Amino acid sequence: MWDELQFLSRVARATSRRTFLQWSGMTIAVTVAACDDDDEGGDVTAPTGEADPAQSTAEVPATAPPTEPLNITVQARDSAGNPVTVGGEEVIVNVTGANTEGPLEAIDNGDGTYETSYTPLVEGQDSIAVTMNDVAISGSPFTVTIAPTETTIPLGRGDTGLFNYVYALEQLSAAFYSSVLSAPYAGITPEETQVFTEIRDHEVIHRELIKSAVGAGAIPELTIDFASVDFTSRDAVLAAAQSLEDLGVSALNGAAYLLDDVEFLEAVGKLVSVEARHAAVIRDLVAPLTPAFAGDDVVDANGQDAYRTVSQVLQDVSTYVPTAFDASQLPRT
């Protein structure tokens, strides 16, 4: 028995785990210096008996992205639920549902674990049946949702975070006018084409300047989805342009006070008045020679333009940008 305990103690030390050894009804705690709290309380009982399919388990993700290998790892366990440390079982995986695979014979790692994988191509739900020696293992069949991975784009902290926020808005604006110009609506006038072209050029310059100012901390190029805009309709294009320009003005007005570096504040000041000029022109295209260019819907009774918080703006941006932003590190005061 002492030899056994010494062996298990070495195992515990080698795996840097605090391990409770159970033997003949007695529990001995073997603690090693570099203990891993995540595994606290994990029991290792030795020696183990033969693999019992009904007790054997598998690691299968609940969700997985399409077009990437989905890994399935099976752990053989004995009738008491303890891991078996030798191989030799036949583990078969069958996938049905959105994707169909199998039978796949899992690779025997020789240590009680078995691995296989498949690459789902279709989004939806897959049912993964895992058998050991023709008997379903614990939890089989497993259900996996095949869907694109939900990620968030961290904007970062401080002025970098705020400039990333501005960078996102400028990316959106520049992409919008590029889309307008790549397939103009029927009957577009030369004046309208010139306005959209010049605004597009301004937004591209804004975008590139801000990207350059943020440098290595810049967020990536955004995936932008304008499916909700009917680019064949003049009304729809102008309405979307108006809301984007007003959004830009109110976003910069609302966030400028959070900037620390006075040069960044002054740069935002230089941008925001140009965005306001854009907004006025677009509004005048919608309702020429009316008060709309600085309408009562954006300018309040004190003659002040709208302003929006970061969270309000990002909510609006989400109409066009499916990926969420993590703005939690932006300055708040």
Added chain:
Amino acid sequence: MTSTTMFPDGDLTRRDALLRTGRLARLLAAASLPVTLGVATRRAHAQGGVPEELVDVLNFALTLERLEDEFYKAGLAAGGLNLGDARAVFEQISAHETAHVTLLTTLLGEAAAPAPTFDFTGGGAFGNVLSNPGTFITLAQGFEDLGVRAYKGQLAALQRQAALLTAALRIHSVEARHAAMVRRLSQSAATKPWVTGNASIADLQPVYEGEEVTTQLGVDVAQFGNADAATEAFDEPLTREQVEAFIEPFVIPAEEPPPEEET
């Protein structure tokens, strides 16, 4: 975490700005509610109001707003000035300038500078401004573009006053909307809604000095597009001295109270 849960109260900018500047900010908050304008705000000012070092900055803005306000009032009232289809535009601009004067005088309270009177001919350079729509629109363009650059030049001074900075920016972008619209009314075909290089019309050249720069944050932005767009994409600040030099011919200072007679 999702973006929507970031600011639980959904209006952090406003709330925070209020917290930061205390009485002054409460004053601004009160001023944004037309119903409470008046007694409540005057009382607030009596208790504190605008920081001493910013009184000058706000009085500078107030002078510009008074100039614009009186200018549009005079234009809309001038029987010989036919603004035609543009009348609704100038009525809207006029209403905003009046609101800006009210907001700034409310903020300044007793510290507000006495109102000057104005000569909209600028000492004669714009002699027919109240009878010729083209001249009126030209000078309106000058005042609006000047206003944009004037506020921009004071952002650094206002930086650590969140409520005042945000108020100034919100006026500033309205001036920019005005500027773009007035430029669309220009009789000069080359005048776009945005400022290209330092291009000027008539006697407005000082308003556009320095607008031609293409270096922003140390970066040559001409590399990101064509030369015109590189200047149009950014409006540049003007110093207070530059702004005052331009408006000097239009402003007749308020008379000092006469010295008391010796008895």
